[in-house]
Amino acid sequence: MDLSFTEVQTMLIDSIDKFIANDYGFEQRQRYAASDSGFSQDVWATFAELGWTAVPFAEDDGGFDGGPVELMVMMQRFGRGLLVEPFLANVVLAGGILRRLANGEQKAGWLRPMIAGELQAALAVTEPQSRYELADIRTAAVAEGDQWVITGTKGVVFNGGNAGLLIIPARTSGEPGDRQGVTVFAIDGTADGVTRTRYPTVDGHQAAEIRLDSVRVGADAILGEVGHGYDALEAAASDATLAVCAEAVGIMQAMTEKTIEYTKSRVQFGVPISSFQALQHRMVDMLTACEQSYSLLLWACMANADGTDDAGRAISAIKYQVGTAGKKVGQEAVQLHGGMGVTWDLDIAHYFKRLTAIGQIFGNADWHLDKLATN
Amino acid sequence: MNVTFTDEELAFRDEARTFFREEMPEGIADKQRLGVPLDRQDFVNFQKALYRKGWAGYNWPVEYGGTGWSTVQRYIFGAEMAKANAPGIITFGLGMVGPIIYTFGTDEQKQRFLPDILESNVWWCQGYSEPGSGSDLASLKTRAELAGDHYVVNGTKTWTTLAQWADWIFCLVRTSTDVARRQEGISFLLIDMKTPGVTVTPIITIEGNHEVNEVHFENVKVPVENLVGEEGKGWTYGKVLLQHERTGTARVAATNYRLNKLRRQAAQPVRGAEPLLHDRSFMRKLAAVEVELKALEFTELRTLAAVASGKAPGPESSILKLKGTELQQAVDELFLEAAGYYALPYVPAQYTLDFPLEDRVGENNETLSSLTYFNFRKASIYGGSNEIQKNIIAKHVLGL
Incomplete structure (x- = not known):
């Protein structure tokens, strides 16, 4: 039994902590979020330089062979720092597809530049109607000679506006909802027939609605085999679910610590409000929620690292936990900050918004609880 | 990072599993299965069986006749005991006063009291x-x-x-x-x-x-x-006792045992009706408790891993009692809900070994569900109520 981190993991943790402490204050974060791309190109270059964008990839692909635990420690810290850089979109989602499906040439063309920080990428996980059902894919790809013609709409594609590379799952056979008949295409973000409507999201990130109107690509755009792309899509979404859960735990921990500090300094009726028992017990509940969530996160990481039978259930369990405990911690942190908690200028509000956003994506708490209850 | 046991620990787990399966004194397993309350002699017999195995002093140092087990071994022992639906150890002698006497007592007191505690001669x-x-x-x-x-x-x-x-x-x-x-x-x-x-x-x-x-x-x-x-100086000694109490306070293994039992029961039709498995709202509640219990299992393992590596347990240890009792009570509630109307009959007399099973009211000891539910409201009250636990955490962990 050993729950300590390896030397490599500890180095990774230290380098991220140091970066956030020295170079990623809340004011900087707000400035990056408000910029056109919604993140800092310089910071992203630093990510690549420090090797963070390479962590989950195989050594042969220029990576570090990191697994769920490495992903967890990184995302947890990105959560604490409230980073807006598109790590999830590039490395976990698009990278998750590329490392599983791309051939050597495709990796050289897309994966390596992405790892190097030179190519922005995005994976279209959802369509406007699909809500949390990954296989509800109506975007269709039809073969015409040696070309494929793709038509459909993708919704709320993270980093979709910035991406030079769009990864688009499309239906090449079967009906919406079928796991079979899904083919994954790699498309140039500026290809003819691609219309992108980009927008900021409430959590300081960016996303886009993407319309594909008879977009023509060659067979070299197909990642993996025709009709057999679903498993990789599901696996990448599963990685991403675990990743945002780790991010959420980092946010919850930061919010709890900040709330404790705030109540110690905020004086009302002549005493710090931290002396009120009604508030103390609520902060103990916040601590409990954080500790329980972190414990479950460890289980989910280990179950997925070992690929045990529990791996799928563990993902649903941690997403449910983070959805419920995260909502509680977020709402309590705002409440205990009083009026300050609902101002744009205080970081608590932005932590709360990111936590809320995480609750909405990759299946909300109810959806995952249903999976646990019926399987 | 892993939560696997070493080969020695796994061998110990197997030994404990075999012991609880094969050396449980006569009648106890039947009583446990049939919901028949254990009497004084049952507890004594069980603890004497542990004594014969050399395991009565599960938390005692070797010099006083204890096992000298590591924290991990104690955890495995407790978990296997719960999985076997064993009676559990009556903690007052072995868990509480024994450690106080060997820690603070005189040589005369040690000689006079410890052997009888270890052998369960004195209650x-x-x-x-x-x-x-x-x-x-x-x-x-x-x-x-x-x-x-x-x-x-x-x-x-x-x-x-x-x-x-x-x-x-x-x-x-x-x-x-x-x-x-x-x-x-x-x-x-x-x-x-x-x-x-x-x-x-x-x-x-x-x-x-x-x-x-x-x-x-x-x-x-x-x-x-x-x-x-x-x-x-009695207060100080009492506090030391709390440290001895810390391991196993969450009762995760026991709650897990009961939750698994409930899940199995939920898959069976009762009195010809649909299994509860088809009741979505019930299964959602059950799944939610399972998630929290899995989290608590890992909270306990985190405490254990910290102690095993020579570190002091962090804030995670302080929530064990709090969350453990909440989940124990949550499972009690699920059993109560599962029983429906059959939570009502108050028929303690039917829970004896010679009462004919076919004459019992209810199935699967379900009329006990309400009694257990009522009784275990105590869990969040005793040993320092959960509100007191929160005061302690607020003061000593959060520094408020």
Whole structure:
């Protein structure tokens, strides 16, 4: 039994902590979020330089062979720092597809530049109607000679506006909802027939609605085999679910610590409000929620690292936990900050918004609880 | 990062599993399965079986006849005991007063008391709470006045679990009121229950059972050699006891056992009706408790891993009791809900070994679900109520 981190993991943790402490204050974060791309190109270059964008990839692909635990420690810290850089979109989602499906040439063309920080990428996980059902894919790809013609709409594609590379799952056979008949295409973000409507999201990130109107690509755009792309899509979404859960735990921990500090300094009726028992017990509940969530996160990481039978259930369990405990911690942190908690200028509000956003994506708490209850 | 056990630990787990399967004294497994309450002799027989195996002193150092087990071994032992639906160890002797005596007692006290505790020859009970002092234990009023070679004890202890079966009681008593802090002036006394002036009156708890008592002391003469440690330092010793108590307070393994049992039952049709498995709202609640329990299992493992690697447990350890009792009660509630109408019949008389099974009201001991539910409301009240636990966490962990 050993729950300590390896030397490599500890180095990774230290380098991220140091970066956030020295170079990623809340004011900087707000400035990056408000910029056109919604993140800092310089910071992203630093990510690549420090090797963070390479962590989950195989050594042969220029990576570090990191697994769920490495992903967890990184995302947890990105959560604490409230980073807006598109790590999830590039490395976990698009990278998750590329490392599983791309051939050597495709990796050289897309994966390596992405790892190097030179190519922005995005994976279209959802369509406007699909809500949390990954296989509800109506975007269709039809073969015409040696070309494929793709038509459909993708919704709320993270980093979709910035991406030079769009990864688009499309239906090449079967009906919406079928796991079979899904083919994954790699498309140039500026290809003819691609219309992108980009927008900021409430959590300081960016996303886009993407319309594909008879977009023509060659067979070299197909990642993996025709009709057999679903498993990789599901696996990448599963990685991403675990990743945002780790991010959420980092946010919850930061919010709890900040709330404790705030109540110690905020004086009302002549005493710090931290002396009120009604508030103390609520902060103990916040601590409990954080500790329980972190414990479950460890289980989910280990179950997925070992690929045990529990791996799928563990993902649903941690997403449910983070959805419920995260909502509680977020709402309590705002409440205990009083009026300050609902101002744009205080970081608590932005932590709360990111936590809320995480609750909405990759299946909300109810959806995952249903999976646990019926399987 | 892993939560796998070493080969030695796995071998130990197998040994424990075999022991609980094959060496459970006669009748206990049947009673447990049929919901028949265990009597004093059952508990003694079980603990004597542990003693013969050399495992009675599961938390004691080797020099006093204990196992000297590591924290991980103690965890495995507890988990296997729960998985086997074994009775559990009555903690007052082996878990509480034993460690106090070998830590703070004189050589004479060690020789006199420890062997009988280890061998379960003597049944101990705990005299802490008083009618006027619930969560505020330091307000206790039972007096022990020195009169030559003995103390004279007057006062009342309450909530004394299984005092009706006890031979001895260990008590926190006030030996001085002339102190700066209320925690001072409290002493730790060992009292023979047969001493003149000791009387036990039952308290019947909500579900109708006799489990706890009031113990009255009227001019009870206690020899000074029964004082453990220094006079006035009893509070400090009591605190050490809490550390001994820490492992296993979450009762994760036992709650897990019951939750798995409920899940199996939910898959079976009851009285020809659809299995509960098809009741989505019930299964959602069950799944939610499972998630929280899995989290608590890992919270406990985190504590364990910290201790095993020589570190002090972090804040995670403090929530074990709090969350553990909440989840225990949540499972009680699920059993109650699962029973529906059959939570109502109050028929304790049918839970004996010779009562014909076919004449019982309800299936799967389901009429016990309400009694267990009522009884275990105590879990969030005893041992320092959950509100007190939150005060402690707020002060010592959050620094508020």
